Amino acid sequence: MSDPHQLLGAYAVDALPPDERVTFEQHLAVCETCRAELPGFLATAARLAETETQPVRPELRATVMALVSTTPQERPVVRPLGQQRSRRRLGVAPLVAAAASIVAVLAVIGLVVENDRAEQLAAQTERVSAVMTAPDAAESASELNGGGSLSVVSSVEHGAAVVMGHGLDPLDDKHTYQLWTMHDGEARPAGEIGRKSGMTFVADVGGADGIAVTVEPTGGSDRPTTDALGMARI
Amino acid sequence: MSSSDRPSPRLAAASGEAGAGIPATTATPEGASGSPAELSEFLTRAARGDEIAFARLVDALSPTVFGLARRILRDPTRAEEVAQEVFLQVWQTAARFDPARGHAKSWIMTLTHRRAVDAVRHDQSASDRDRRWGNAGERDFDEVDETVTTRLEHEQVRRCLDGLTGLQREAIALAYYQGYTYAEVATVLEANPATVKTRIRDGLVRLRDCLGVES
Numbered sequence: 040m041s042d043p044h045q046l047l048g049a050y051a052v053d054a055l056p057p058d059e060r061v062t063f064e065q066h067l068a069v070c071e072t073c074r075a076e077l078p079g080f081l082a083t084a085a086r087l088a089e090t091e092t093q094p095v096r097p098e099l100r101a102t103v104m105a106l107v108s109t110t111p112q113e114r115p116v117v118r119p120l121g122q123q124r125s126r127r128r129l130g131v132a133p134l135v136a137a138a139a140s141i142v143a144v145l146a147v148i149g150l151v152v153e154n155d156r157a158e159q160l161a162a163q164t165e166r167v168s169a170v171m172t173a174p175d176a177a178e179s180a181s182e183l184n185g186g187g188s189l190s191v192v193s194s195v196e197h198g199a200a201v202v203m204g205h206g207l208d209p210l211d212d213k214h215t216y217q218l219w220t221m222h223d224g225e226a227r228p229a230g231e232i233g234r235k236s237g238m239t240f241v242a243d244v245g246g247a248d249g250i251a252v253t254v255e256p257t258g259g260s261d262r263p264t265t266d267a268l269g270m271a272r273i
Numbered sequence: 274m275s276s277s278d279r280p281s282p283r284l285a286a287a288s289g290e291a292g293a294g295i296p297a298t299t300a301t302p303e304g305a306s307g308s309p310a311e312l313s314e315f316l317t318r319a320a321r322g323d324e325i326a327f328a329r330l331v332d333a334l335s336p337t338v339f340g341l342a343r344r345i346l347r348d349p350t351r352a353e354e355v356a357q358e359v360f361l362q363v364w365q366t367a368a369r370f371d372p373a374r375g376h377a378k379s380w381i382m383t384l385t386h387r388r389a390v391d392a393v394r395h396d397q398s399a400s401d402r403d404r405r406w407g408n409a410g411e412r413d414f415d416e417v418d419e420t421v422t423t424r425l426e427h428e429q430v431r432r433c434l435d436g437l438t439g440l441q442r443e444a445i446a447l448a449y450y451q452g453y454t455y456a457e458v459a460t461v462l463e464a465n466p467a468t469v470k471t472r473i474r475d476g477l478v479r480l481r482d483c484l485g486v487e488s
Contacts, residue, residue, distance in 0.1 A: 045467075045470050045471055045474055046470060046474075047474060048470065048473040048474030048475075048476070048477045048478075049448070049455045049469075049470050049473050049474070051477060052386075052445060052448040052449045052473060052477070053386055053387055053390040053391075053448070053449075053452065054448035054453065054454050054455040054458065054473060055454065055455070056454045056456065076488065078374060078375050079481050079486055079487060079488035080477050080481065081375070081379060081383045082375055082376065082379040082481075082486045082487070083477050083480050083481040083484060083486045084382075084383070084386065084449060084477065085378065085379040085382035085383055085386070086379075086426075086430055086480075086484055086486065087430060087434075087445070087449050087450070088337050088340070088341040088382045088385070088386065089337065089426050089427055089430055090427045090430055090431065091337065091340035091341045091343070091344045091450075092336045092337050092340045092427075093336055093339055093340035093343055094336060095335045095336055095339045095353075095356070096353070098353075099335055099339065099353055099356055099357065100328070100331050100332065100335060102357055103331055103335075103356075103357055103360045103361065104324065104327075104328055104331070106357065106361050106364075107324060107327060107360075107361070107364045108324065110361060110364060110365060111365075112320070112322060112364060112365055112366075112367060112368065113365055113366055113367075113368050113369070114368065
């Protein structure tokens with residue numbers, strides 16, 4: 040595709056077809072410039088609605104308020120205020136901060152994203168929060184060689200884990216932080232965090248005793264080609 | 274998780290019956306206007322389960338939410354459904370709103386636009402819309418119902434739209450008010466799709482600066 044930045048305007052006025060919308064949202068998740076510019080575009084587009092004001096039937100309000108009175112709300116989210124400060128601390132704080140950081144991304148893009156085409160993202164968020172809030176969720180963490188830390192929230196019930204790298208040195212575009220589930224010393228590929236600190240969802244941790252991270256060439260490897268920076272036990 | 278596990282978000286004692294008892298603040302046909310700060314405050318309170326604050330928000334914004342949905346969907350019944358869905362979504366996800374990131378109104382209008390566009394694309398086949406466009410002929414801002422109270426803000430939006438080039442304005446209007454994809458816009462305007470993408474972007478930048486929206 041041509042320069043995805045050019046799509047920001049079309050995205051802001053919902054002029055992308057579904058497939059390109061999904062692709063662009065993936066780009067958005069990694070493009071800080073775009074995320075910085077998007078709110079201004081959305082706010083501008085929103086102003087275009089002002090010319091369309093119309094009287095409403097009172098029934099609309101009544102219906103909405105009736106629905107509201109029987110509809111539970113999402114629980115409040117913790118804002119990532121402490122994210123910078125807490126990133127070297129282990130335990131709950133970074134987990135909460137990391138959880139909040141996905142929510143923060145969602146606040147910029149995700150809220151816009153409540154639609155069937157963004158099911159992927161929504162499903163991902165749902166899976167992440169299901170694990171984070173599971174009654175049997177267990178947390179562990181490991182300091183990493185070379186700085187930063189890896190924290191893991193896993194749930195036996197879900198057979199899944201949410202893995203967060205904090206304070207990782209950013210890698211060049213030829214390398215990635217890859218995760219491995221460890222089974223008695225055997226490493227199985229478990230996805231990537233990416234080139235810098237971030238979070239990923241590991242769908243299958245059944246039987247694993249820990250999650251390790253290595254630096255691998257972009258695209259990932261079938262087995263570790265470098266020493267593990269560290270391992271968080273499950 | 275069942276909703277009965279958690280404290281009820283309702284402030285039932287304060288609000289009486291399910292909002293029905295909350296006096297409407299709608300003083301004018303286009304609703305209580307509410308300053309941006311006020312609306313953000315309502316939304317923040319709604320996030321804590323305050324139905325009264327939420328009702329204020331509905332009063333203030335439903336004319337614009339419904340109006341935009343109606344512009345895009347045309348069918349008033351369908352537009353009302355979309356407006357209901359939007360407000361329900363706002364209620365459910367209010368906790369995600371962060372006043373530091375923008376205005377409540379902008380957030381809600383963004384949700385509205387997305388839903389209305391998705392609905393119109395779902396409802397109509399592309400050929401229907403093409404036909405509709407063909408029959409409708411030139412459909413632009415002049416078409417806005419002038420019985421609607423015109424506010425200064427409207428004037429500013431129109432003035433800024435007038436400041437765009439023809440292609441920028443038409444591309445943005447077709448995308449925003451008709452829910453066209455950029456490829457559909459390109460077809461209708463007989464322009465290159467890549468050019469349309471660029472014009473939408475340039476046009477938004479110019480509009481943003483003209484409207485004084487913080488970038």
